[in-house]
Amino acid sequence: MKIAHIEVIEAAIPFDDGGSGLGITPGRWDSLEFVLVRVETDTGLVGWGECFAYSCRAAVAAAARGMVAPLLQGRELPATPEALTLELQRRLHLFGRYGITMFAISGFDIALWDIAAKSQDKPLHALLGGARRSEMPAYASLVRYGDAELVQKYCREAVAQGYRYIKLHEIEPDILRAGRAASGPGIGLSVDVNCAWSTEQARERIAVLREVDAMWVEEPVFPPEDIRTQAQLNSTFPLGAGENACTRHEFARMLEAGAVRFAQPSVIKVGGVTEFVAVAALAEAQGVSVMPHSPYFGPGYFATLQLGAGLAGEPLFEHLYVKPAADLAEGGTPLPVRGVVRIPQVPGHGFVPDAQVLARYRI
Known part of the structure; x- marks a missing residue:
């Protein structure tokens, strides 16, 4: 089976x-x-992938078209794509191991795994070793509002919809307190700072995080690769990180340093399914929980669900709490219902685009 068209x-x-x-x-x-990324084989199988593209779409698309696609066109496909993906990494390492290059590689890896699972008529999770669960509890991942009243409004709304977990992207103590007050004591609350605090602020605000009973704080300081500071903070309060890390090697350094209690790989950033699986194995060996980063609505969303099926422990699914103008997935995206999202059981990862929606919003 060969790649016929990309x-x-x-x-x-x-x-x-x-x-x-x-x-x-x-x-x-x-x-x-x-x-x-749409990859079609000479047997007619089609795989879909997604490259991270928020605020960098044109650059990532150029890398996908000009750097990755030419290396794959016409290639014979192995039973599973790990070796091919690692070959892409080796051949493109001069142009950056992280960021744009890896975002582009991630999308192709996801598409190749989609093909591999479809060729065996299995859901992707079955190809990866089987499932521990058929559904995942989801958390409502709120955007940063910077407004206590809005945070309270959407926390109450999420709880009313059945969510038992909420993530805030707020950085001010009073707004974090407002989020907890609106959510109530029985709701699991996490806080993603997106590297907004200085080290001194992070140390000071651990008291606030304890006060609001946060499950973890995510990427509290800049830069996100400062694992030495993360390890110091993680020794005093549970820390999550990894949405900005690419490949198993960055996560290995993070885990060896004791910098996280929650590893958070993003399948469309880290290097695709291949690297996500490797990261999950490293984390499990270290006794660290994997909480996937997945504020997406395309193949990355579906691939994350498939990967979540086999994760150890009690992983949560991140659902970006916004209302898109249209659903990109044919037949609809499996959204959380009463705070729980079902994992597709069809061959591949389950995503196929709605042709009409794609035609309308295509650039």
């Missing part, structure tokens, strides 16, 4: 989060940007 597709779907869209990304964030 297509890299760009799209953007607006969304509403009830806020200003300001606070984390370089500009106003009000659309979901996609770089989709």
